[in-house]
Amino acid sequence: MTYPTTNKVDSVDTYFGNEIKDPFRWLEDDRSPETEAWVKKQNETTFNYLDKIPFRNDLKNRLEKLWNYEKLGSPFKEGEYTYFYKNDGLQNQYVVYRKKADSEAEVFLDPNTFSEDGTTSLSGLSFTKDGSLATYLISEGGSDWRKGIVINTETKQVMEDALVDIKFSGISWRGNDGFYYSSYDKPEGSELSAKTDQHKVYYHKLGTPQKNDALVFGGKPLEKHRYIGASVTEDNRYLVISASVSTSGNKLFIRDLEDPNGLLIPIVNDTESDNYIIDNVGSKLFIVTNRNAPNQKIVTVDAKNPETEHWVDIIPETENVLSPNTGGGYIFTEYMVDAISKVYQYDYEGKLVREVKLPGVGSASGFGGKKEDKEFYFSFTNYNTPGSSYKYNVETGEYIQYWEPEIDFNPEDYKSTQVFYTSRDGTKVPMIITHKKGLALNGKNPTILYGYGGFNISLTPSFSIVNAVWMEQGGIYAVPNLRGGGEYGKQWHDAGTKTKKQNVFDDFIAAAEYLIGNNYTSKEFLAVRGGSNGGLLVGATMTQRPDLIKVALPAVGVLDMLRYHTFTAGAGWAYDYGTAEESEEMFNYLKGYSPVHNVKNGVLYPATLVTTGDHDDRVVPAHSFKFVAELQEKQTGTNPTLIRIETNAGHGAGTPVNKTIEQYADIFGFTLFNMGYQELPNTSVLKEFKE
Numbered sequence: 001m002t003y004p005t006t007n008k009v010d011s012v013d014t015y016f017g018n019e020i021k022d023p024f025r026w027l028e029d030d031r032s033p034e035t036e037a038w039v040k041k042q043n044e045t046t047f048n049y050l051d052k053i054p055f056r057n058d059l060k061n062r063l064e065k066l067w068n069y070e071k072l073g074s075p076f077k078e079g080e081y082t083y084f085y086k087n088d089g090l091q092n093q094y095v096v097y098r099k100k101a102d103s104e105a106e107v108f109l110d111p112n113t114f115s116e117d118g119t120t121s122l123s124g125l126s127f128t129k130d131g132s133l134a135t136y137l138i139s140e141g142g143s144d145w146r147k148g149i150v151i152n153t154e155t156k157q158v159m160e161d162a163l164v165d166i167k168f169s170g171i172s173w174r175g176n177d178g179f180y181y182s183s184y185d186k187p188e189g190s191e192l193s194a195k196t197d198q199h200k201v202y203y204h205k206l207g208t209p210q211k212n213d214a215l216v217f218g219g220k221p222l223e224k225h226r227y228i229g230a231s232v233t234e235d236n237r238y239l240v241i242s243a244s245v246s247t248s249g250n251k252l253f254i255r256d257l258e259d260p261n262g263l264l265i266p267i268v269n270d271t272e273s274d275n276y277i278i279d280n281v282g283s284k285l286f287i288v289t290n291r292n293a294p295n296q297k298i299v300t301v302d303a304k305n306p307e308t309e310h311w312v313d314i315i316p317e318t319e320n321v322l323s324p325n326t327g328g329g330y331i332f333t334e335y336m337v338d339a340i341s342k343v344y345q346y347d348y349e350g351k352l353v354r355e356v357k358l359p360g361v362g363s364a365s366g367f368g369g370k371k372e373d374k375e376f377y378f379s380f381t382n383y384n385t386p387g388s389s390y391k392y393n394v395e396t397g398e399y400i401q402y403w404e405p406e407i408d409f410n411p412e413d414y415k416s417t418q419v420f421y422t423s424r425d426g427t428k429v430p431m432i433i434t435h436k437k438g439l440a441l442n443g444k445n446p447t448i449l450y451g452y453g454g455f456n457i458s459l460t461p462s463f464s465i466v467n468a469v470w471m472e473q474g475g476i477y478a479v480p481n482l483r484g485g486g487e488y489g490k491q492w493h494d495a496g497t498k499t500k501k502q503n504v505f506d507d508f509i510a511a512a513e514y515l516i517g518n519n520y521t522s523k524e525f526l527a528v529r530g531g532s533n534g535g536l537l538v539g540a541t542m543t544q545r546p547d548l549i550k551v552a553l554p555a556v557g558v559l560d561m562l563r564y565h566t567f568t569a570g571a572g573w574a575y576d577y578g579t580a581e582e583s584e585e586m587f588n589y590l591k592g593y594s595p596v597h598n599v600k601n602g603v604l605y606p607a608t609l610v611t612t613g614d615h616d617d618r619v620v621p622a623h624s625f626k627f628v629a630e631l632q633e634k635q636t637g638t639n640p641t642l643i644r645i646e647t648n649a650g651h652g653a654g655t656p657v658n659k660t661i662e663q664y665a666d667i668f669g670f671t672l673f674n675m676g677y678q679e680l681p682n683t684s685v686l687k688e689f690k691e
Contacts, residue, residue, distance in 0.1 A: 001049070001640050004041035006629040007034075013562070016584040020562060020597070024629045028567075028622040030614060035625070039614055039645050042628070046609075046642040053669040055680045059469070060665035064090065067465050067661060069407045074366050074377035074389045079131015079153065083108065092118030092656035096125065108156070114138060121654025126171035126179070127153070129236065133206075135171045135179060141648045142655065144168065144569075144617050148181065150206065163210050168199065168569070172231040174257065178205040180216065180230035180239070199228040201241065217241050217253075217264065225251075226572040232257070233280050234371060238303065239264075240277050246575035247455050248493070250275060254285070254303060267306040274456075274490075279326045279371075281348060286314070286331070288324055293317035294490035298324060298331065298350075314350035321458070321489045327369030327376050328394030332356070334364060338418065338430050339460050339487045343367060345397065354397045360385065363460040367392070377402060382461035383434040383477065384414035384468075409468050413437055416461065421480075421514040424506040427495075430487075431480035431511055432461060433520065435471055446475045446675050447521035448553075449512055453482030453504035454533035454576050456493040466664045473672070474681050476520055480511040482537075484576070498578040499589050505540045512541075512548050527551035527671045532619055533558060533576070539595030539627060542606055551671045552606040554595075556616055559623040561594035562587070567620045596623070599630040604637040607674035609667060613649030621645065639674070 008023035073085035081098040093111035114120035124137035148163035169182035200218035225243040241253040249271035273291035283303040298315040320335040341364040343356040362382025369376035381387035484496020535557020542552040612624040
């Protein structure tokens with residue numbers, strides 16, 4: 001292929017006496033005319049290639065057909081109304097509906113009307129306790145910066161001017177007078193100069209200008225943190241502040257709002273553990289923590305004397321990771337058992353009430369509501385079962401199915417199998433493999449191996465329309481639970497961080513070797529995919545083992561590990577990655593796997609389709625731009641290296657449905673085409689690989 005020329009400009013950084021050339025640094029300025037011209041040329045090259053894939057439109061049509069079914073979120077109560085999110089089928093954004101008992105549902109908020117192209121999305125919705133007022137957050141073009149709009153819920157009238165520059169924040173009301181939110185000082189010009197170590201919490205009094213909002217926490221030398229969140233307990237008694245310098249570990253403070261002179265009192269004054277308050281009964285606080293409990297536990301303490309030495313275990317740590325919620329006056333504990341959900345109901349004294357027998361083997365979510373609720377809703381899904389909603393009675397433990405999707409996909413035709421394979425250092429790693437029943441294990445099945453492995457994120461079974469289309473075509477979808485994730489608690493997470501990050505890549509490579517060794521697939525039919533930190537995973541895997549895979553699909557990836565912390569929120573990821581400036585050892589380790597710095601001349605790399613958004617302000621597109629420039633310059637052979645850059649798009653959240661369908665038609669089309677297919681494979685009999 002002939003690729004657009006990417007200019008090289010002299011740029012050198014010195015780390016501990018080592019000079020590192022960075023000839024494509026000019027691409028870091030994603031607002032410059034030169035970068036915009038480069039993006040345009042790269043997209044022209046990419047779409048000229050994709051246009052030649054003969055079955056690309058067939059994939060798009062099938063995605064549209066399967067996507068076109070009614071989708072309903074689990075309902076929740078606010079004031080006199082029950083609210084729920086709904087999509088009729090192909091709407092670009094979900095619509096918020098509401099209804100009173102025995103009345104017809106009405107539209108409450110329709111984000112499809114926020115912009116003509118569907119790229120403005122609803123990214124948050126918070127109500128006062130009585131449900132009479134609400135603030136909703138919108139994201140424009142996929143940006144992490146939000147606008148906040150206050151409305152009277154009965155009339156749906158906007159109450160005041162929109163608040164701006166809210167980022168990495170929820171909205172938490174204090175009575176009906178105002179609410180707390182978080183923000184940074186917004187940089188001028190390029191997002192690259194964001195002061196991400198100075199998150200701040202503000203209180204906005206309803207009816208007053210935003211410029212008069214009171215600074216509650218942050219910005220001072222002892223309060224300089226990258227992530228600060230504020231919330232008010234359900235009874236409006238306490239303000240809770242969580243403050244972090246990175247993505248793991250947080251300080252915890254409370255203020256008694258009934259005391260007009262009340263000060264913020266520290267509960268945890270270091271960042272050695274993760275801690276949050278799930279509820280209170282009067283001054284008795286219920287805290288979830290992994291302090292001296294890697295798999296998390298629930299403790300209680302009196303708010304008047306809340307220091308850690310006074311904590312009392314109420315639900316102790318177990319061998320499985322705990323994720324609790326509250327509702328109806330009970331505590332519901334979800335445990336991950338090899339990434340599969342188990343749910344138990346406890347009272348507020350820590351006494352087990354019952355195990356909740358779930359509808360199947362998979363992932364449950366919800367199990368939460370207000371204290372006075374006698375019933376609420378939860379959802380259940382797995383890799384081959386579309387999500388359904390259930391109404392749960394908190395006193396009897398009985399539930400009924402509230403909603404089941406009507407979709408042109410039969411889960412009974414597919415199966416998921418969990419296996420445990422051995423990584424390079426002997427660690428056993430679980431992986432769930434999903435495919436059509438009766439599939440021949442002949443080494444010729446097109447397979448997507450998807451991974452993440454970072455930031456304590458757990459990959460649990462869930463249904464995906466795009467994966468359903470992949471499996472319809474005889475494809476295998478495999479998801480390993482790599483170290484760096486949260487499936488086995490803090491120790492599992494820490495085993496994939498900093499100078500142990502290679503464990504994550506080794507786990508992923510071992511998963512690929514397992515699939516090949518057990519004849520699920522072969523090198524010629526194996527694709528690897530991941531996004532964000534998972535994009536780094538794919539970039540590292542393809543540069544370390546280009547011989548192992550046929551297609552690489554890194555999405556919005558963190559790919560320049562020497563400079564990631566200099567962009568937008570990147571500095572907050574140092575807990576997982578470390579930085580090149582903190583020590584010579586860390587510099588050498590990062591340089592050793594950084595995808596941008598490990599592309600070598602004369603290597604046959606897999607067919608590669610990088611995807612990113614031109615205005616991603618979380619993982620800036622410069623990562624993807626520089627990686628592609630390196631690959632296009634240095635690779636050998638005929639495998640294509642292309643980048644698909646979505647315009648007016650960010651990190652992925654809120655992407656309109658039409659853009660998502662187009663993107664996956666291109667990704668799957670590129671993947672199958674580079675595995676040798678000239679037409680879509682039959683769902684039961686795969687075509688022989690063509691030389």
